[in-house]
Amino acid sequence: MTEEAVLLFIDAIEDDEALVLLGEKRFGFPRALLPASAKEGSWLRLSVDSAQQAKVGEEIEARRARLLRDDPGGNIKL
Amino acid sequence: MQALLALVLCLACARSSLAEPPHSASAVVDIIAVGHGDSILITTAAGKSLLIDGGDTDAAPAVLAALRSRAVCPLDMILLTHRHKDHLGGLRRVIEECGARQFMDSGFRHDSEIYLRLLESLEKHGIPLRQAEAGRQIDLGSGAVLTLLGPPQPSIEAHDAANANSVVSRLTVEKSSVLLVGDADFAEEHWLMSRGSRLRSTVLKVGHHGSRTSSSSDFLRDVAPRLAVISNKPNDAKHPHPETDARLHDSKARILETAKEGTIHLELDPEGVTFHTANHPQKVRLP
Numbered sequence: 001m002t003e004e005a006v007l008l009f010i011d012a013i014e015d016d017e018a019l020v021l022l023g024e025k026r027f028g029f030p031r032a033l034l035p036a037s038a039k040e041g042s043w044l045r046l047s048v049d050s051a052q053q054a055k056v057g058e059e060i061e062a063r064r065a066r067l068l069r070d071d072p073g074g075n076i077k078l
Numbered sequence: 079m080q081a082l083l084a085l086v087l088c089l090a091c092a093r094s095s096l097a098e099p100p101h102s103a104s105a106v107v108d109i110i111a112v113g114h115g116d117s118i119l120i121t122t123a124a125g126k127s128l129l130i131d132g133g134d135t136d137a138a139p140a141v142l143a144a145l146r147s148r149a150v151c152p153l154d155m156i157l158l159t160h161r162h163k164d165h166l167g168g169l170r171r172v173i174e175e176c177g178a179r180q181f182m183d184s185g186f187r188h189d190s191e192i193y194l195r196l197l198e199s200l201e202k203h204g205i206p207l208r209q210a211e212a213g214r215q216i217d218l219g220s221g222a223v224l225t226l227l228g229p230p231q232p233s234i235e236a237h238d239a240a241n242a243n244s245v246v247s248r249l250t251v252e253k254s255s256v257l258l259v260g261d262a263d264f265a266e267e268h269w270l271m272s273r274g275s276r277l278r279s280t281v282l283k284v285g286h287h288g289s290r291t292s293s294s295s296d297f298l299r300d301v302a303p304r305l306a307v308i309s310n311k312p313n314d315a316k317h318p319h320p321e322t323d324a325r326l327h328d329s330k331a332r333i334l335e336t337a338k339e340g341t342i343h344l345e346l347d348p349e350g351v352t353f354h355t356a357n358h359p360q361k362v363r364l365p
Contacts, residue, residue, distance in 0.1 A: 053189065056189045056190070056194055060187075060194050060197060063194070063198070067205075067207035070206050071206065071207065073209070074214070075215040076180075076208065077216075077217040078128065078155060078216060078217065
C-alpha cells in the first residue's frame with residue numbers, strides 16, 4: 001500500500017456485511033462500520049487520521065507522566 | 079483392637095505420602111481461562127498478589143471470579159504486558175471492582191482510547207504507575223521473585239510492534255520457574271536469546287496464544303520447558319497454529335490449553351512444580 005488514502009466502492013450490502021471493491025478485489029466489510037449515509041454505490045475513503053492519533057497520544061503521554069511521577073525505579077518489594 | 083486400628087491408619091498414611099509427597103507451595107500461578115487473551119494471577123504464601131494482564135473486555139467476570147476465589151482484592155500489583163485489547167480489556171473493571179496498589183507497564187506506545195480510559199481509572203483511584211524495564215525485579219515474598227527480561231531496549235520496529243515489545247518476565251522460586259512472554263514473537267525471542275537472558279524454565283506460558291509467529295525452535299530449545307501452557311479460546315483452529323503445535327511437540331514439553339482444560343493452576347515450591355486444571359483436578363508433579 002503506497003497511497004495515503006484507499007478508496008473503496010460499496011458493491012453490495014447483504015445482511016450485516018457490505019461487500020466493497022478495491023479495484024477488482026471484493027472484500028467483506030462489517031455493515032456496522034459504515035457511515036450512516038453510505039449505501040450501495042457509495043465510495044468510502046480509508047485513511048490514517050494523524051490528528052486523532054496525535055491527540056490521543058498526547059493525552060496518554062501526559063497521564064503516564066503524572067502517574068509515573070513517584071516511581072523510584074529499581075527493584076520492588078510488594 | 080485399638081493397636082491394630084492405629085497400625086492400619088499408620089500404614090494408610092505412609093501409603094498416601096508415598097503416592098503423593100507433600101509439597102508446600104510458595105507461589106501459585108493461575109492461568110485463567112479467558113478465551114482469546116491472557117490473564118495470569120500470581121499469589122504467594124506471604125499473601126502477595128500480582129495480576130499479569132486482564133483478558134479482553136468480556137473476560138472481566140472470569141478474571142474477577144478468579145481474584146475473589148483467591149481473596150486478593152485489592153491486588154498488590156497489576157502488570158500489563160502490552161496494550162492490545164485481549165490483554166488490557168478486562169483491567170478497567172478489575173481496577174474498579176477489585177482495586178490495585180500499583181500498576182506497571184512499558185512505555186511502548188500503542189495509543190488507543192481503551193488504554194486512555196484505563197489510565198483515567200488509575201488516576202481516579204490514585205494508583206501509581208511503575209515503568210516496566212528489563213532487569214527490574216519484583217519480590218513477592220516466600221522466595222518468589224519476578225524478574226523482567228523485556229521489553230526490548232531499544233524497541234523492536236515492526237508493523238505489529240506491540241507484540242514484539244511485550245513485557246517478558248520469569249517467576250522463580252529457587253529451582254522452579256515460569257517464563258511469561260505475553261505475545262512475544264520471533265523478533266523478541268531472538269532479542270532475548272541474543273542478550274543472553276536466563277530463559278530455561280520449568281513452565282512456559284506460550285507466546286501469543288500459540289500463533290505461528292511465536293515459539294521458534296531455537297527459543298524452545300533455550301527455554302526447555304517441561305510444561306507449555308497455551309491461553310486460547312475453544313474451537314479456534316489458528317491457536318495453536320499447526321506449525322507451532324508441531325514445534326512444541328518436538329520440544330518434548332507437555333502441552334496444556336486453557337481452551338481444553340479451563341483455568342490451569344501451577345504450584346511452585348523450591349524443588350519443583352505441581353499442576354492441576356479445572357477439568358482435571360488431580361494434581362500432577364512435573365518430572
